Amino acid sequence: MNLTVLAASGRTGIALTRQALRRGHTVTAIARDPQRIALPDSPHLRKVVGDVHDAASIASAVDEDAVVLSALGTDRAGVLLTGARAVVAAGPRRVIWLGAYGTGKSAEVAGEGAGVLATVLGDRLADKVEADNTVLAAGGTVFHAGMLADGPESPRRRTVGLEAAPPFDLGARVSRETVAAAMLDEAEAPGFPGVVALPLAE
Numbered sequence: 001m002n003l004t005v006l007a008a009s010g011r012t013g014i015a016l017t018r019q020a021l022r023r024g025h026t027v028t029a030i031a032r033d034p035q036r037i038a039l040p041d042s043p044h045l046r047k048v049v050g051d052v053h054d055a056a057s058i059a060s061a062v063d064e065d066a067v068v069l070s071a072l073g074t075d076r077a078g079v080l081l082t083g084a085r086a087v088v089a090a091g092p093r094r095v096i097w098l099g100a101y102g103t104g105k106s107a108e109v110a111g112e113g114a115g116v117l118a119t120v121l122g123d124r125l126a127d128k129v130e131a132d133n134t135v136l137a138a139g140g141t142v143f144h145a146g147m148l149a150d151g152p153e154s155p156r157r158r159t160v161g162l163e164a165a166p167p168f169d170l171g172a173r174v175s176r177e178t179v180a181a182a183m184l185d186e187a188e189a190p191g192f193p194g195v196v197a198l199p200l201a202e
Contacts, residue, residue, distance in 0.1 A: 004028040004066045009036035012071035015180035052083035062090035067187045069096045077123040080131035088138045095140030096183050102168045104129035105196045106144045110168035141192045149173035153181050156202035174201045
């Protein structure tokens with residue numbers, strides 16, 4: 001498949017790109033500084049400059065037949081919604097977006113434990129929710145991951161919909177490798193188009 005990874009220089013973006021290449025896909029890896037995409041050169045990997053605040057740079061990197069997988073994260077409000085709008089406007093075949101469990105559409109099923117996120121995220125919470133909704137409205141899939149951690153892909157990993165979501169647990173962790181694998185599974189065999197899915201470690 002022709003996959004495009006947004007924010008490919010971050011830890012989750014690197015995991016997505018590495019695993020996609022391992023699975024035999026062709027990857028366009030977008031980053032503000034492509035030199036920070038710490039993966040060896042490959043005939044199946046194209047590293048390109050892109051910034052979500054420059055919609056034209058995103059549009060030029062996204063092919064209409066591509067599936068975009070976003071690992072975009074930020075500590076500033078407004079970046080996620082700007083990114084979601086830029087990606088959707090570029091017109092890819094599908095968008096698979098990384099969000100946070102306990103926000104937006106998963107807030108109610110996450111339970112009271114997710115309340116801490118409003119304090120932690122502050123004005124970024126509304127940005128996250130609006131970005132998710134932009135992707136969902138375009139028919140994309142939004143993965144609401146719990147607290148991210150380093151480490152290997154879980155051998156017992158699974159992906160569920162909101163109807164099977166466990167209560168939010170601040171102490172629970174899901175590795176970036178596990179999340180990346182779940183997002184790539186969705187790219188290869190869509191199971192949650194237009195809805196929120198949860199990547200679980202077990």
